[in-house]
Amino acid sequence: MAAAPLVVSVPENDYAEALDDLDGVETVVWDMAAPHPRGAEIRLAVMPYMTRLSLADVAVGLDALEVVQLQSAGYEQFLPDVPDGVTLCNAAGVHDASTAELALALTLASIREIPKFVVSQASSTWEPLVLRSALADSRVLVVGYGQIGRAVARRFAPFEVTLTAVASRARDGDELVPHVHGIDELPELLPHHDVVVVIVPLTDATRGLFDADALSR
Structure with a gap:
């Protein structure tokens, strides 16, 4: 039996298209403005860029969540709300230039x-x-x-x-x-x-x- 795909949420369609060719990955587009119907399956969530949302706002119902990927280099404002067992990643190096x-x-x-x-x-x-x-x-x-x-x-x-x-x-x-x-x-x-x-x-x-x-x- 094939392993279940890694369900990744991304905030925009362009991101989903960029990940189309990755084996074992299934993307869902979610801007985090409201709960996603497949939230319980999402294991990696990409936050919108320059968002005012906190992790406490978006983590509700994400029972399988393992990783949150930020699009910013800064991450200090997110630290207080990182759920137990979830890894927070920033975009170090992406915005240097x-x-x-x-x-x-x-x-x-x-x-x-x-x-x-x-x-x-x-x-x-x-x-x-x-x-x-x-x-x-x-x-x-x-x-x-x-x-x-x-x-x-x-x-x-x-x-x-x-x-x-x-x-x-x-x-x-x-x-x-x-x-x-x-x-x-x-x-x-x-x-x-x-x-x-x-x-x-x-x-x-x-x-x-x-x-x-x-x-x-």
């Missing part, structure tokens, strides 16, 4: 005052160009030097900046930074940098890390 690209794009837009140009364009207001700062020669501080933090540093490096990295603990550097500073050094480092990119997980240790005092530096 896109998040780092966004950090660079927003930094360039801010330094070059692109939002002001957008407003002027919308109102057909054309003011004489003035000299604006450049990212080149800036001192960039990356706070949080995990996978995404390194991806951020890698994208800033070609812009002729001076990179400094901060992590939970001091350690040797890599090909991008000669040394990684500990988080306890942050107050001393902040006044000496032009750009600060914060890419840390929200934990008890990082909550309130950038308070009014830190921002004033």
Whole structure:
């Protein structure tokens, strides 16, 4: 007798189509907005991206549930509600490139005052160009030097900046930074940098890390 297929719930049809060719896997499309009629059979559930749902919201009736797969790198908000015997997986590594690209794009837009140009364009207001700062020669501080933090540093490096990295603990550097500073050094480092990119997980240790005092530096 053939083994029962692994029933996997996915939030969108595209995901189900991508898994069609996997032997021994049966996908059901479930956006988790309401209980699924086959909920008791689901062993692996993929959460919708950027969801406000908690595991307590969706785990009711999922008697066979073994694994919950998140589509985000962050997972802290889900930890309090992980059911006993269920493994919670995040999407570590999936968003490194896109998040780092966004950090660079927003930094360039801010330094070059692109939002002001957008407003002027919308109102057909054309003011004489003035000299604006450049990212080149800036001192960039990356706070949080995990996978995404390194991806951020890698994208800033070609812009002729001076990179400094901060992590939970001091350690040797890599090909991008000669040394990684500990988080306890942050107050001393902040006044000496032009750009600060914060890419840390929200934990008890990082909550309130950038308070009014830190921002004033």
